[in-house]
Amino acid sequence: MTAPDAAGPTAVPDGETARLVRRPAVASSVVALAAGAVAVSLVADAPLQREILRLALVGVVAFGIGGRLARHGETALSALGALVALGGGLVVLVAVGQAATQPPQFIDRIELLPGIVGLWVLSAALAPVRFRWSRALIDVGTGFVFLGVLVTGVTQGAGTVALLLAALGAILARDAAENAVSVGGQIGVQRGARTVRAELAHAGVAASVGVGAIAVALGVARLGVDGLPFGALVALVVGSAVLVLGSDR
Amino acid sequence: MTPDIAALRRWIGRLERPERTAVDRGPQRGSATRTDGGGTAEPASGTDRPSSVRWTGRWRGIAAVALLAVAIGVLAERPSLLLIGALAGAYTAYPRLTATPDPDLSIRRELDPASPADGERVSVRTTITNEGDAALADLRVVDGTPAMLSVSDGSPRRATALLPGDEATIRYELRARPGRHVFRPTTVLCRDASGSVEVERPLTAASSFECEAEIPTVPLRAQSGHHPGPLVTDDGGEGVEFYSVEEYRRGDPANRIDWRRYARTGELTSMAFRTERLAEVVVCVDARPASYRAADETEPHAVALGVDAADRIGDALFDANHRVGLAGFGRHVSVLPTRSGRDHASRFHQRLATDPAFGLDPPETARTVEREGGAAPSRSVTGDGPSGGGAGSDETEPLDTQLSRIRAEFGANTQVVLISPLCDDEASRIAQRFESGGTAVTVVSPDVTAAETAGGRLARLERAQRLSALRNAGIPVVDWTPAQPLGAAMTAIVERGR
Numbered sequence: 001m002t003a004p005d006a007a008g009p010t011a012v013p014d015g016e017t018a019r020l021v022r023r024p025a026v027a028s029s030v031v032a033l034a035a036g037a038v039a040v041s042l043v044a045d046a047p048l049q050r051e052i053l054r055l056a057l058v059g060v061v062a063f064g065i066g067g068r069l070a071r072h073g074e075t076a077l078s079a080l081g082a083l084v085a086l087g088g089g090l091v092v093l094v095a096v097g098q099a100a101t102q103p104p105q106f107i108d109r110i111e112l113l114p115g116i117v118g119l120w121v122l123s124a125a126l127a128p129v130r131f132r133w134s135r136a137l138i139d140v141g142t143g144f145v146f147l148g149v150l151v152t153g154v155t156q157g158a159g160t161v162a163l164l165l166a167a168l169g170a171i172l173a174r175d176a177a178e179n180a181v182s183v184g185g186q187i188g189v190q191r192g193a194r195t196v197r198a199e200l201a202h203a204g205v206a207a208s209v210g211v212g213a214i215a216v217a218l219g220v221a222r223l224g225v226d227g228l229p230f231g232a233l234v235a236l237v238v239g240s241a242v243l244v245l246g247s248d249r
Numbered sequence: 250m251t252p253d254i255a256a257l258r259r260w261i262g263r264l265e266r267p268e269r270t271a272v273d274r275g276p277q278r279g280s281a282t283r284t285d286g287g288g289t290a291e292p293a294s295g296t297d298r299p300s301s302v303r304w305t306g307r308w309r310g311i312a313a314v315a316l317l318a319v320a321i322g323v324l325a326e327r328p329s330l331l332l333i334g335a336l337a338g339a340y341t342a343y344p345r346l347t348a349t350p351d352p353d354l355s356i357r358r359e360l361d362p363a364s365p366a367d368g369e370r371v372s373v374r375t376t377i378t379n380e381g382d383a384a385l386a387d388l389r390v391v392d393g394t395p396a397m398l399s400v401s402d403g404s405p406r407r408a409t410a411l412l413p414g415d416e417a418t419i420r421y422e423l424r425a426r427p428g429r430h431v432f433r434p435t436t437v438l439c440r441d442a443s444g445s446v447e448v449e450r451p452l453t454a455a456s457s458f459e460c461e462a463e464i465p466t467v468p469l470r471a472q473s474g475h476h477p478g479p480l481v482t483d484d485g486g487e488g489v490e491f492y493s494v495e496e497y498r499r500g501d502p503a504n505r506i507d508w509r510r511y512a513r514t515g516e517l518t519s520m521a522f523r524t525e526r527l528a529e530v531v532v533c534v535d536a537r538p539a540s541y542r543a544a545d546e547t548e549p550h551a552v553a554l555g556v557d558a559a560d561r562i563g564d565a566l567f568d569a570n571h572r573v574g575l576a577g578f579g580r581h582v583s584v585l586p587t588r589s590g591r592d593h594a595s596r597f598h599q600r601l602a603t604d605p606a607f608g609l610d611p612p613e614t615a616r617t618v619e620r621e622g623g624a625a626p627s628r629s630v631t632g633d634g635p636s637g638g639g640a641g642s643d644e645t646e647p648l649d650t651q652l653s654r655i656r657a658e659f660g661a662n663t664q665v666v667l668i669s670p671l672c673d674d675e676a677s678r679i680a681q682r683f684e685s686g687g688t689a690v691t692v693v694s695p696d697v698t699a700a701e702t703a704g705g706r707l708a709r710l711e712r713a714q715r716l717s718a719l720r721n722a723g724i725p726v727v728d729w730t731p732a733q734p735l736g737a738a739m740t741a742i743v744e745r746g747r
Contacts, residue, residue: 018400018421020546139310146314150321153330160329167318167333171311171340178307179444183408186389186438192403192421198387201410205386205442209346213339217332234323237334238316 021190022131023071028180028199029126032138032173033064036122036145039169040115042162043152048103049112056095056116060123062088067127085127092120107155111148118144126177134181142174164217168210175206300450302349307444312341344445352388352439353381356454358432365425365460367734370401375419375435375454379411386410386442390419393433395457396553396609398423399545427734428557431457466739467565468725469528470664470689492521529572529587529662532559533655534607535669535676536579537648541611542672544699551670552579554695554731556607558668560598561735562693567594574658577606582651584658652679656686664689670697672708677715684724692719693727693739 037057044053066088069081099112118141125137149166152158158166179202183195315337322330359374375392379385392405403421411417434451497506497517505519534555543550549557559575566573567589574587575597583606585597601607646654659665665683669676671694684690694716698709719726729738 018402018404018547020404020406149333150318150330153318153327153333154321154325156327156329160332163329164332164336167336171314171337175307175444182305182444183389186391187406187408188404190404193406193408195408198389198408198410201386202440202442202444206343209339209343209443210336213336216339217335220335221328221332233328233331234319237319237331237338240335240338 018190018192020188023068023184023189024126024128024131024134024177024180025183025187025189025195025199026180027196028176028183028203029064031199031203032126032176032180033060033119033123035169035176036119036142036173039145039166039173040112040119040148042166042169043149043158044108044112044115045158045162046103046108049099049108052095052098052102052112053116055098056092056119059088059091059093059095060116060119063092063120064088064123064127067124067129071127089120092116107151107157111152111155111157113148114144114151115148118142118146118148122173122177126180131181131185135178138174138177138181142170142177145173146170160221161214161218164214168207168214172203172207172210176203179203300448303447303449305440305445305447308340308344311337315341344441344443347386347441347443347445348383349446350383350385350439350441350448351381352379352385352437352448352450354378354437354450354452355380356435356452358392358454358456360456360458363458365458367425367427367460369425369460370422371425371458372420372422373405375405376416377411377419377435377437377452378416379413382413384410384412385439387440387444388417389438389440390417391436391438392419392421393435393451394423394547395430395432397426397428397549397557398430399548400424425458425460426557427460428560429457429459431455466736467530467562467666468691468727468739469530469571470691470725494518494520527570527572527589528566528664529574529660530566531574531576531587531655531659531663531665532562532566533576533578533665533667534559535667535679536577536606536608537675538579538612539673539675540579540670542670542697544697548697549731550609550611551672551695551697552607552611553609554697554729555668555670555693556601556609558693558695558729558735559607560601562666562668563594563597563601567591567597573597574663575600576655576658577604578648578651578655579606580608580612580645581606582646582654583607584655586658587660587663648675652682656683656688659686659688661687664691666691666693668693668695670695671712671715671719672697674715677719680719680724681722684722691725691727693729693735696728696730 037060041050041053044050063085066081066083066085070078070085072078072081096113096116099116100109103109103112120141121137121144122141125134125141128134129137146167149163149170152166153163176199179199183199187193187195189195315334318330318337319334322328322334355378357376357378359376361372361374362369365371373392373394375390377388377390379388387408388411389408390406394400394405401422401424403419405419405421407417407419409417432454434453437450437452439448439450440446494507494510495518497519501519505521507518507520510516510518534552536552536555540552540555541550563573563575570589572587572589573593575583575585577583581604583600583604585600665688667680667683667690669680669692671677671692680690680692694712696712698712699705700709716726716728727738729735
């Protein structure tokens with residue numbers, strides 16, 4: 001067995017060329033999946049939802065790791081990886097089925113379902129199923145996670161802080177996943193290509209910006225924005241968004 | 250990427266290309282002096298070097314997300330969704346909070362051993378130091394490995410974050426091949442913390458090393474000429490090596506009459522020897538865009554291999570006192586008439602090293618396109634050289650004109666050593682066109698096909714068919730696997746020819 005690491009690239013036998021291996025970078029991929037999982041678990045806070053989510057997460061992680069292994073150079077390992085990915089996919093399907101049927105209330109189901117599907121698609125993007133599809137799959141996957149957050153916001157299934165943190169998780173998941181693809185495409189994940197420091201720095205700065213923004217938003221909310229007419233608040237938020245949009249970058 | 254940014258980038262590309270060529274080519278290939286491998290340092294502050302700025306569009310969609318959250322919040326009257334809108338709005342502003350990085354970096358490179366033997370591993374340590382006052386959040390470095398060498402261990406690529414004064418070291422090993430190897434400029438991609446803007450900049454640490462090259466035996470085709478020389482032909486006449494015995498005809502020189510046989514039998518016979526002639530050889534390199542193929546991104550592409558082979562074939566031919574010319578076609582055409590002598594030999598090597606026709610930088614079209622928010626790929630993405638030859642691609646002559654310019658240089662006794670990877674049918678057609686024009690052609694073909702994918706196996710099969718088609722047409726082909734020394738491949742065909 002020449003592979004030191006399940007998710008790692010092919011070890012290079014002596015005398016052969018070290019090839020450039022293009023896959024989403026590992027550290028950012030892990031950060032992205034973790035952020036996505038946190039986002040979903042924050043909005044799905046009922047005990048039954050959490051239970052289903054745990055099952056789904058096991059499946060999603062197995063799917064991701066199995067997918068990585070399946071693209072491994074060695075036949076035995078890739079066969080094992082394909083099996084693990086298949087098993088993980090089945091577990092996710094079971095979880096999806098449970099999420100669609102078991103929670104007694106309809107809103108509990110629609111809070112959870114997009115999140116599970118989104119995480120699955122995200123792990124497919126980062127495995128990757130196919131490197132060229134990664135960015136599209138990331139958009140779809142994190143879009144589903146964010147959809148779950150919006151639905152929860154409408155159903156008022158979670159508190160304001162939890163909702164904000166969940167939205168932050170979805171945004172961070174997309175940023176980290178995009179970064180994983182970008183680093184993995186330019187630097188690669190072959191042995192010897194060290195990228196962890198840059199990836200973690202990127203994710204850390206993005207997270208701190210989000211945390212700061214949440215603090216400001218909550219602070220403003222505490223100031224008694226409730227007293228303002230709702231329409232004025234809307235106008236403010238829309239106005240600021242348009243301002244920022246106008247400065248194209 | 251929106252069209253205007255694409256246009257801007259093309260414009261920037263046009264602006265910087267001639268300059269970049271001037272910066273990179275000078276120290277890289279032009280000078281014949283060898284800088285010592287043991288740690289050549291050149292502080293390269295970025296200010297005087299061309300760099301390009303790209304927007305990746307990483308956060309472009311976030312404004313739509315913000316507005317979506319606000320819209321739903323308004324429709325459903327949920328203040329918490331408005332707050333989500335505010336959070337997403339903050340990320341819309343995020344790329345504007347970070348400044349476009351202006352990396353001030355220095356680079357030094359250490360090689361061990363400085364002059365390796367063939368096949369030995371050279372360990373390379375490239376250290377990049379942040380000389381500026383600002384922290385670099387996302388720095389991606391692709392070291393410019395020599396075009397001819399492949400990485401045997403480690404990776405010449407690394408991403409890191411550098412605080413002011415920090416340094417990062419890239420360690421990897423190269424497998425030495427014969428020849429002189431010059432490191433290409435290192436590519437540095439520096440992104441701001443938000444990842445929305447990317448600055449690309451080449452950094453040059455001019456280091457090189459030399460590896461003893463063995464001179465191959467070049468299989469020349471028997472072809473008679475007029476000047477006596479070292480090429481042994483199939484013509485009977487004056488010479489050293491016995492060729493045939495013929496019946497005496499009037500006019501045969503008396504010193505070739507086999508007097509012993511005359512004493513024994515009374516028959517007059519004259520002996521013929523193999524005539525030895527001087528060969529006129531044009532070494533011709535196929536550098537069409539289609540030939541910039543490599544078995545893998547970390548392997549040298551076929552034109553780099555071809556130029557290296559031309560260099561060594563030229564050496565061998567000059568050593569044997571042949572008259573040697575040089576030709577290259579592709580994006581540019583270059584013709585050097587056949588001559589012999591030391592001056593001409595150095596002109597030959599000079600031309601091979603500096604002429605744009607033998608440029609080692611692949612054309613834009615030969616690169617794979619990778620989407621980075623729609624941004625076009627940089628050379629770092631594929632690990633190829635900078636796009637030095639791209640500037641002149643607009644004024645490329647048609648191939649036929651190039652070939653006829655080359656053919657115009659051929660004399661009646663010229664033979665051609667055509668170096669081509671035979672990646673497409675056009676290559677074998679060119680060989681056959683030369684041959685049908687009365688010029689003896691020998692094809693030296695570096696094999697750059699790969700067997701990993703179905704497409705690669707198909708390409709290999711097609712190339713094998715081209716080889717056998719050429720051999721059937723009477724053109725000898727040297728099938729050269731780059732891992733094997735060129736001399737061995739050449740010798741194999743010499744033995745086959747006898």
